[in-house]
Amino acid sequence: MIISALKSSDKLDNRSPIHPDTVSALTKLDADIYFEEGIGEGIFTSDKDFQELGLNISSREECLKNSDLLITNQPVTVDEISSMKSGSTLLGMVNPFSNQALIDACVTSKINLVSMEFIPRITRAQKMDVLSSQANLAGYVSVLESANLLSTALPMMMTAAGTLKPARVFVIGVGVAGLQAIATAKRLGARVEAFDTRDVVEEQVNSLGAKFVKIDLGETGQTDQGYAKELSPEQIQKQKDLQSEVCARSDIVITTAQLFGRPAPQLIDNKTLEKMRPGSVVFDMAVESGGNVEGSKLDEVVIKNGVKIVGFSNLASKVAGHASLALSNNFNHWICDFHDKEANNIIFDFEDEIIKSSVLVYDGNVTNERFK
Numbered sequence: 001m002i003i004s005a006l007k008s009s010d011k012l013d014n015r016s017p018i019h020p021d022t023v024s025a026l027t028k029l030d031a032d033i034y035f036e037e038g039i040g041e042g043i044f045t046s047d048k049d050f051q052e053l054g055l056n057i058s059s060r061e062e063c064l065k066n067s068d069l070l071i072t073n074q075p076v077t078v079d080e081i082s083s084m085k086s087g088s089t090l091l092g093m094v095n096p097f098s099n100q101a102l103i104d105a106c107v108t109s110k111i112n113l114v115s116m117e118f119i120p121r122i123t124r125a126q127k128m129d130v131l132s133s134q135a136n137l138a139g140y141v142s143v144l145e146s147a148n149l150l151s152t153a154l155p156m157m158m159t160a161a162g163t164l165k166p167a168r169v170f171v172i173g174v175g176v177a178g179l180q181a182i183a184t185a186k187r188l189g190a191r192v193e194a195f196d197t198r199d200v201v202e203e204q205v206n207s208l209g210a211k212f213v214k215i216d217l218g219e220t221g222q223t224d225q226g227y228a229k230e231l232s233p234e235q236i237q238k239q240k241d242l243q244s245e246v247c248a249r250s251d252i253v254i255t256t257a258q259l260f261g262r263p264a265p266q267l268i269d270n271k272t273l274e275k276m277r278p279g280s281v282v283f284d285m286a287v288e289s290g291g292n293v294e295g296s297k298l299d300e301v302v303i304k305n306g307v308k309i310v311g312f313s314n315l316a317s318k319v320a321g322h323a324s325l326a327l328s329n330n331f332n333h334w335i336c337d338f339h340d341k342e343a344n345n346i347i348f349d350f351e352d353e354i355i356k357s358s359v360l361v362y363d364g365n366v367t368n369e370r371f372k
């Protein structure tokens with residue numbers, strides 16, 4: 001069995017799907033491990049470092065052509081799919097909801113497609129959950145980037161020149177990213193408030209030392225996968241109106257609300273932005289899926305009435321070393337759990353909940369109901 005890892009095709013993505021501290025999980029398998037030259041540049045790991053760990057260097061073309069299992073943290077192109085050998089498997093971050101052409105190409109070329117975005121949120125699969133591992137780091141980065149753009153310090157400081165008040169941070173959406181944003185802002189000394197449509201997270205917010213903002217939106221809840229349920233237009237408007245008061249008194253607002261496979265809801269409009277003080281920062285973590293903030297732009301800082309609206313993408317890549325460590329562990333766990341030593345291959349057992357959920361294409365057929 002030949003396993004190969006591809007370098008990111010996105011110049012803004014410094015992450016690597018393999019990491020020197022985790023690659024032993026793959027080298028222990030009875031397989032030949034290859035990697036695309038330059039794969040570790042973004043995490044300051046040379047090709048020689050990987051070779052000394054027992055891996056083989058190769059070109060991207062040879063990795064695509066010869067591999068039985070291909071690992072990637074960015075989608076490959078349709079043309080690249082056609083160069084892969086029939087029956088091989090593509091495993092990685094494939095952006096399936098915006099990449100129907102890739103799914104169709106895998107069907108045509110009989111390439112098995114495994115989307116790590118579709119790892120189910122069950123206890124056994126937590127070690128493979130790429131969305132959570134990367135969102136955790138993204139939440140951390142969102143606070144640091146916001147603090148860099150703020151003209152004041154985050155903690156309270158008592159000095160001979162006077163007392164400096166702590167910055168006020170408001171986090172909207174208390175998922176994995178939101179919780180880490182809360183924890184990071186608290187560690188840096190800010191006063192933190194948070195809101196989520198799911199009242200069940202109030203205890204988690206309070207345990208981090210933050211204040212949970214209560215907004216009565218009527219019946220809300222979460223899906224069986226733990227995601228917040230989509231709100232009605234009336235509920236979204238009510239949320240906008242009530243949380244605008246909190247935004248107005250905040251120095252930093254971080255929005256994290258995303259709906260899996262759907263455009264992100266717009267939660268902060270121009271009316272709310274007009275209430276905020278000049279110099280304050282609004283960080284839109286959902287900018288890649290449509291944005292929570294009116295006027296946010298991908299990879300730009302837009303200034304409206306003195307308020308900085310931040311739309312940076314691929315936040316986990318800004319801490320690429322740890323992001324790659326987590327990401328490679330996610331990939332390794334999937335591979336090792338479904339690798340059969342005797343057959344020296346991946347076993348696709350569709351009775352298994354993880355296989356059933358994460359495999360989108362198998363043996364020339366679409367297997368996931370969402371894409372049929």
